[in-house]
Amino acid sequence: MRQLSDHIRSIIAISDSRLQLLCDKFDKNTFAKKEHILQTKNNTSEVHFILSGCVRTYIYDLNGVEHNITFSIENWWFGDLQSFINKTLASFNIQALEETTVLSISRKNWDKLLKEIPEFVDYTRILFRNTMFSHENRILQNLSYTAEERYRHFLQDYPNLSQRISQKHIASYLGITPEFLSMLRRKK
Amino acid sequence: MRQLSDHIRSIIAISDSRLQLLCDKFDKNTFAKKEHILQTKNNTSEVHFILSGCVRTYIYDLNGVEHNITFSIENWWFGDLQSFINKTLASFNIQALEETTVLSISRKNWDKLLKEIPEFVDYTRILFRNTMFSHENRILQNLSYTAEERYRHFLQDYPNLSQRISQKHIASYLGITPEFLSMLRRKK
DNA sequence: CAAATTTCTTAAACTACCTTATTTTTTTTG
DNA sequence: CAAAAAAAATAAGGTAGTTTAAGAAATTTG
Numbered sequence: 001m002r003q004l005s006d007h008i009r010s011i012i013a014i015s016d017s018r019l020q021l022l023c024d025k026f027d028k029n030t031f032a033k034k035e036h037i038l039q040t041k042n043n044t045s046e047v048h049f050i051l052s053g054c055v056r057t058y059i060y061d062l063n064g065v066e067h068n069i070t071f072s073i074e075n076w077w078f079g080d081l082q083s084f085i086n087k088t089l090a091s092f093n094i095q096a097l098e099e100t101t102v103l104s105i106s107r108k109n110w111d112k113l114l115k116e117i118p119e120f121v122d123y124t125r126i127l128f129r130n131t132m133f134s135h136e137n138r139i140l141q142n143l144s145y146t147a148e149e150r151y152r153h154f155l156q157d158y159p160n161l162s163q164r165i166s167q168k169h170i171a172s173y174l175g176i177t178p179e180f181l182s183m184l185r186r187k188k
Numbered sequence: 189m190r191q192l193s194d195h196i197r198s199i200i201a202i203s204d205s206r207l208q209l210l211c212d213k214f215d216k217n218t219f220a221k222k223e224h225i226l227q228t229k230n231n232t233s234e235v236h237f238i239l240s241g242c243v244r245t246y247i248y249d250l251n252g253v254e255h256n257i258t259f260s261i262e263n264w265w266f267g268d269l270q271s272f273i274n275k276t277l278a279s280f281n282i283q284a285l286e287e288t289t290v291l292s293i294s295r296k297n298w299d300k301l302l303k304e305i306p307e308f309v310d311y312t313r314i315l316f317r318n319t320m321f322s323h324e325n326r327i328l329q330n331l332s333y334t335a336e337e338r339y340r341h342f343l344q345d346y347p348n349l350s351q352r353i354s355q356k357h358i359a360s361y362l363g364i365t366p367e368f369l370s371m372l373r374r375k376k
Numbered sequence: 377c378a379a380a381t382t383t384c385t386t387a388a389a390c391t392a393c394c395t396t397a398t399t400t401t402t403t404t405t406g
Numbered sequence: 407c408a409a410a411a412a413a414a415a416t417a418a419g420g421t422a423g424t425t426t427a428a429g430a431a432a433t434t435t436g
Contacts (some may be wrong), residue, residue, distance in 0.1 A: 061332035069327065084322045125313050130321055133270045135323035139257065142330045143363045144249035147393070149421065177332045180393055182415055335423070356383065368423055370385055 001026070004103055007075050011126055014119040022117055025109035031055075031096040038080060038094040046104045047079030052077050053100025054164055056173070057092050060182040071097070071161055077127065084110075097165060147176045148184050189214070192237050192291055194325055195263050199314050202307040209306055213297035219243075219284040224266060227283040234292045236269030241288025245280050246360070256361040258287075259349055265315065273297075285353060335364045337373050 001023040008014065008022070026049070031037055037055060038044060058068045069092065072078035079155065080092040084107060097150055105113075113120040141150055151174055155162050171181040189211040196202065196210070214237070219225055225243060226232060243266055246256045259282065260266035268280040272295060293301075301308040329338055339362055344348050350358065359369040 061326060065332070066327070067331040069324075069331070071383060095254065121309075121313075125309075125316070128313075129273065129316055132316055132320040132323060135320060135327060136257075136270065139323060139326055139330070140247060140255070142327070143255040143257070144247070144253070146405090166413065167359065178414070179395080179416085180307070183417095186415075354383065365385075365424060367386085367425080371387095371423090374385080 001103070003051055003075060007049070010121055012119050012123050014117075015018075018117055018119060022120060023111060024107050025113055026103040028101065029104050030099065030101045033096055033099050035096050036093065037096060037100075038090050038092065039094055040091055041089045042166045044080045044083040044090045044107075046080065046106050047077060047084050047110070048102040049077050050074050051101045053096060053098045055094055055096050055100055056165075056169060059092055063073060066172060067175070068169055071158075071165060071169075072153050072172065073107070073161065073164075081128075081131075127160075141163060142175065147180065148187075150174050151181065151184055189291070191239055191263060195237070196311055200307050200311050202305075203244045203362070206305055206307060210301060210308060213301055214291040214293050215287065217292050218287065218289045219282055221287050223284050224281065225284060225288075226278050226280065228279055228281055230279045230297075232268045232271040232278045233267060234294050235269065235272050236290035236292045237265050237284065238262050239291060241284060241290075242285045242349075243282055243288055244353075245282050247280055254360060255363070256357055259353060259357075259361065261347075261352075269319075271318075276292060276353050285357070330363065335362060335368065336375075338362050339369065339372055 004023060004026065008019065026158055028051075029048075031053070037048070040059070045163070050072055052073060052074055054073045055081075056068050057070045057072070057078060058066050060066055070078070078094065080090045080094070082088070083090045083092075087107075092117070141153060145153065151170075154170065154174065167181055167185075168178045171178040174181065189285070192211060192214065193207055196207065202210070216239075217236075219241070225236070228247070238260055240262055241316065242259060242261045244256050245258045245260070245268075246254050246267060248254055258266070268282070269277045271278045275295075298361075302312070311336040329341060333341065338357075342358065342362065355369055355373075356366045362369065
């Protein structure tokens with residue numbers, strides 16, 4: 001639980017005892033490489049905090065083509081928040097790209113924490129806000145950069161990610177074909 | 189203030205007296221067509237709720253090209269939230285596309301409301317969450333749809349907006365040139 | 377309401393990125 | 407560690423979207 005505690009305290013102040021109460025609501029789970037953690041049209045009963053490993057969140061478009069929306073690694077949260085919060089069926093798929101160990105929290109416990117621990121309300125509010133801002137920036141980048149520029153930014157912004165994730169998946173995240181990414185890489 | 193009250197009550201429950209307290213913190217302002225409400229590198233001291241009119245939020249990319257990020261109309265909030273919340277300099281420009289009347293709230297009053305009125309905390313939390321979800325969906329659409337599909341979706345999702353806003357601005361929002369949008373429109 | 381300005385349209389040449397197909401390299405699995 | 411499977415590279419031909427430029431239509435302004 002140390003990793004989660006540290007992450008929470010990097011964002012808000014909270015006493016040891018309340019932090020303990022908070023952490024007690026999480027369960028440790030491990031997913032094998034390639035295992036699906038969530039698939040569309042299922043209920044999203046949990047969200048997860050990664051202790052180790054890496055997952056991708058993706059959708060299928062109308063032509064059945066996969067598109068990676070985000071990658072998540074150590075000390076990041078992931079889950080279909082939209083469906084978790086609104087109690088709707090999942091619209092995302094989530095798959096482990098490596099063996100991945102997480103701390104999971106159920107919606108029941110999530111709601112309990114929101115009621116019982118005001119610091120958790122602050123914590124999640126700030127998390128969501130930051131997510132909103134990073135989404136905003138991604139929209140910006142998609143509007144104003146070419147594929148090549150987006151790739152260079154990706155390398156700069158996530159140098160460790162680009163080592164761990166296959167080009168196929170990076171291409172999908174950038175919105176281009178693996179073949180075109182391969183060509184960009186050769187150029188330089 | 190009726191419009192703002194209605195909007196707040198469509199999202200959370202709040203007593204008449206506290207709603208009154210809340211609304212008292214806003215000031216009415218009017219901006220002329222083409223007037224800039226915010227420009228990059230200024231301080232974002234306020235965010236706004238639109239009573240009437242329409243604004244666009246945009247950036248310049250590295251080549252000096254404008255890109256529209258969002259349009260906002262009646263009963264929507266707008267502002268550079270990122271800079272408002274984090275007290276950093278604005279990274280967005282905001283311009284009125286029509287004569288626009290708004291209710292504005294200063295950061296000082298915003299912070300006061302967060303402290304004094306718990307319902308306001310809930311209200312803004314839900315607003316931010318919804319913004320996050322709609323950003324998520326926009327990223328999705330940019331990844332999986334062609335320009336033509338994005339245009340059709342725009343027409344469907346915002347039928348009244350497409351009447352009020354010039355094609356030039358719509359093209360910029362969709363991430364294409366006005367010439368190409370014009371060509372798409374001719375096709376059907 | 378005429379002149380000036382901005383927006384929209386059209387069209388041809390061009391480029392970024394896609395498709396398809398084949399080969400090579402890397403990773404996974406029994 | 408060999409066989410099978412998946413990922414990456416290469417290349418040719420195709421298409422979605424851009425650029426440039428010029429004229430037509432609409433809007434703004436004096």
